[in-house]
Amino acid sequence: MDHQADQSPADEELVRRFCGGDEASFDLLVLRYRKEMYRIAYRITGNHAEADDLAQETFCRAYTALRTFRGESSLKTWLCRIVSNLSLNVAQSARVIRRDAATVEDLARAGAPGTLQTPVGDTAMIRLETNARLRQAIESLPRKQKSTLILRAFEGLQYKEIARVMGCSTGTAKANFFHAVSFLRRELKDIL
Amino acid sequence: MTRLDCERALRHLADPLAGPPDEPVRQHLHSCASCAGEMRAFRAVLEAAADFRQSDVPDPGEPYWNRFLPSVRARIALRQDAGMPSERHPRRIAAAAVLLMILAAYGALILHPPAPGPDGAAGSVRAGASLDEAGRRVDDALRRMPAASGEVAADMLGLDPFQEIGAGEILDAMKEIERPPSLSGSWAGLEDDELERLLDRLDLSQTLELRAELAAEKS
Numbered sequence: 001m002d003h004q005a006d007q008s009p010a011d012e013e014l015v016r017r018f019c020g021g022d023e024a025s026f027d028l029l030v031l032r033y034r035k036e037m038y039r040i041a042y043r044i045t046g047n048h049a050e051a052d053d054l055a056q057e058t059f060c061r062a063y064t065a066l067r068t069f070r071g072e073s074s075l076k077t078w079l080c081r082i083v084s085n086l087s088l089n090v091a092q093s094a095r096v097i098r099r100d101a102a103t104v105e106d107l108a109r110a111g112a113p114g115t116l117q118t119p120v121g122d123t124a125m126i127r128l129e130t131n132a133r134l135r136q137a138i139e140s141l142p143r144k145q146k147s148t149l150i151l152r153a154f155e156g157l158q159y160k161e162i163a164r165v166m167g168c169s170t171g172t173a174k175a176n177f178f179h180a181v182s183f184l185r186r187e188l189k190d191i192l
Numbered sequence: 193m194t195r196l197d198c199e200r201a202l203r204h205l206a207d208p209l210a211g212p213p214d215e216p217v218r219q220h221l222h223s224c225a226s227c228a229g230e231m232r233a234f235r236a237v238l239e240a241a242a243d244f245r246q247s248d249v250p251d252p253g254e255p256y257w258n259r260f261l262p263s264v265r266a267r268i269a270l271r272q273d274a275g276m277p278s279e280r281h282p283r284r285i286a287a288a289a290v291l292l293m294i295l296a297a298y299g300a301l302i303l304h305p306p307a308p309g310p311d312g313a314a315g316s317v318r319a320g321a322s323l324d325e326a327g328r329r330v331d332d333a334l335r336r337m338p339a340a341s342g343e344v345a346a347d348m349l350g351l352d353p354f355q356e357i358g359a360g361e362i363l364d365a366m367k368e369i370e371r372p373p374s375l376s377g378s379w380a381g382l383e384d385d386e387l388e389r390l391l392d393r394l395d396l397s398q399t400l401e402l403r404a405e406l407a408a409e410k411s
Contacts, residue, residue: 027261034260042249052252059264060271131244153241154248184237192236 008032011075019067026066030059033076036155037083043150044087046139054090058083073164080151081165088143130191137187144168145180152177201227 008028009017017025037058042051061082069078138146144166151157151165152173162173185192197220204213213221213231221228 027265030261030264034257038252038260039249048250048252052256056260056264056267060267063264063268064271127243130240131247134240134244135248149241153238154245181234181237184241185233188237188240189233192233192240 012071015066015069015071015075026063029062029075033079034059036076037079040080040083040150040155041087043138043154044084044147045091046135050087050090054083054086057086061086073161077157077161077164080155080157080161081167084147084151084165088147091143126191130188133188133191134184137184140187141180141183145176145183148173148176149180149184153181198224198227202230204231 009025011029011032014025014029018029034055038051038055041054041058042048045051045054058079062079069075073081138149141149147166148162151162152159157165159170159173159177162177163170166173166176168176197216201213201217201220201224204217212218221231
């Protein structure tokens with residue numbers, strides 16, 4: 001999380017101040033959640049340009065709608081809902097050019113990620129292959145399962161929160177997560 | 193071992209991140225190889241996912257994050273310009289005025305390019321000279337245009353408001369706008385339906401004063 005500091009005002013307080021006309025409070029919320037929103041958008045779309053656009057769009061929509069935010073869920077959950085819906089819509093359309101999708105061979109040629117000169121050992125190679133296969137499997141999940149997996153396993157949201165984000169029951173969220181993990185298990189059976 | 197025990201264990205598998213299984217489930221996993229195998233497989237997937245989580249989103253870097261808030265703010269400001277009635281109207285009028293100047297500057301040239309001269313070259317020279325003059329007028333208009341109007345004008349023309357807009361970009365965008373056949377360098381030459389179409393195309397439907405002004409010019 002991109003929180004500025006422990007002593008910074010709580011979300012509810014910032015929302016209250018923003019609704020009272022304090023624009024700077026909105027900026028603090030953007031700074032607080034920009035990385036999480038970007039991460040979710042990137043994980044769903046797999047594309048930096050899209051994630052950038054979607055994360056910005058999330059805050060633009062939040063700016064307009066924040067005065068109607070009733071606080072029934074946390075602000076983070078509310079923002080997650082906006083970014084998830086926007087990202088899923090984009091990912092569903094054919095507009096997204098999928099992520100850099102480096103193959104294991106590409107990675108081996110280049111060395112470990114971010115260290116072009118570093119030779120890749122067996123363990124690192126296995127890890128890279130696992131990650132590449134996992135990425136591929138996640139990308140082929142049905143959209144709701146994919147979002148649920150991302151929100152639960154990567155963003156650490158509780159099922160209750162995921163249910164609010166996805167507009168479904170807690171039981172459905174659990175079922176989606178279970179099916180997503182089952183699918184990954186089947187896809188990665190030979191290497192895990 | 194009962195089917196109920198297996199179902200209960202599988203329910204736990206649906207939420208392994210919630211913590212370790214409770215005692216009855218743990219006991220069941222000790223005695224049921226099938227469920228224990230499922231549990232191990234699910235854990236392996238989630239461990240792989242946890243590892244994957246560390247590396248699957250490349251950090252765009254500090255310069256990107258530093259630009260993020262200003263970009264959001266610029267986007268909000270642009271929408272406010274385009275969408276808030278209290279501020280929108282005068283700015284749209286200003287933008288429309290600029291567009292009219294651009295049309296006046298380029299309209300005749302676009303629609304009625306100079307005919308080639310007898311030697312085939314003079315026309316090109318004249319066209320070049322006219323284009324230069326029109327370009328100067330547009331550049332001058334753009335320089336005098338308030339920044340907010342520039343954004344609105346860019347929006348109308350379908351240009352990226354964050355790009356610097358020059359006469360060339362304006363001209364290219366203008367070429368995409370439907371050309372009324374009777375336009376001859378003046379708005380007064382437009383038929384009513386052509387004027388309506390052009391205004392709609394320019395998204396000026398709400399600038400009623402401008403329409404009134406143009407109607408007065410026509411009459």
